[in-house]
Amino acid sequence: MLDVSPLPKIARPLLRDEAYDRIRHAIIDGSLAPGAPLRDAELAGELGLSRAPVRQALLRLAEDGLVESKPQSYTRVARFAPDDVRDAVRLVRTLHEFAVREALPRLAPPDVAEMRAANERFATAVDAGDVTGAIAADDDLHDVPVRACGNRAVAATLDRYTPLLRRLEHARFGSLPAHRSVRRHAELIEAIAAGDAATAVRVTSTIWTDLETLLETP
Template identity: 75%
Template sequence: MSGLAKVPRSLLRDEAYESIRRAIIDGTLPPGTNLRDADLAEQLGLSRAPVRQALLRLIEDGLVESKPQSYTRVAGFVPDDVRDALQLVRALHEFAVRAGAPRMGPAEVAAMRAANARFADAIASGDIAAAIAADDELHDVPVAAARNRAIAATLARYTPLLRRLEYARFGSLPAHRSIQRHAELADAIEAGDVDVACAITATIWTELEDLLETP
């Protein structure tokens, strides 16, 4: 019998990164939590090496902070950092819509509408994880249509800072307004009105900034 191929170390690193990042975003690992690579490795069923690599990436993302020979911990929530990320994410989504909308047809618009339906159902049931997943799916459609890997990679890095805000302020989310904005965005793309689609996209992400003022 032929042997099984070993799982590449890079995949283990990515698995550790996704697991720890998800726990930080949803609050399972709250701000200030000490992160010991040995403990995390045991919980994840991995060796310490991929966990260390994952923590380095999370430090670059701004979700973890570290002081050599002192601590590695979940970073605190810094409104100015989130505001900076919001401005960048908004601009990149506008760019993606402008580049991607002309390439989008009925299938892409239908995918956006289906994601918005899932978003509405998740909001109604109070399932923030499902709501955020559906929101990501909706906005990923024009990003994919834009065919710009730099945009996709940058959004993947900075969007988690915003999702962390949404988890922390879920009770203040302008949910029903977001459902309507999503529908308007799909309508504008379907109608071929790129300028309106870009304006709606900007509004969606600008309204999220209001959550920074929520106590």
């Protein structure tokens, strides 16, 4: 019997995913600015990859609305499109409301403790002006009910559209009502701890609605 390893068969998808994650992060945090040209050969060199996984990553990022491309003309970081971001905010808000409602009966004291710890990290990052740390902690906090609700379609859709919002937050962190978000998070956590679904959903809605105010910031 031949000893054939399956690992080579998954190497290319893993490289594609790695390229996607790293380019997406650079777009979200502004390292790759809106309108910046994206040349697959240059990106491949910087990432230490071949051009094929980079091309695949750029196609996927275009589907996500983070890259725009015109055949035989340009591929570049997409500029902010307020209507697209507003649509994403409303979708993300609705999905988080659903996740909190579905997850609440399943959330246990360790989950509540995890959310409290994430909010403490969020508050510390906000005080330090650490936008990357604040957004990472915010993701950690909201991921708890998303994970607990157990709906993979919700998780996948949030993974696709939340980056549009995080990119806006990176660009306009100074205008973000972050200290108010610390309080909102605390209200959400206490509602979950008390088993108060109506309040938890209402606060969740308010948290994500607050992001829409950034769209009006120059």
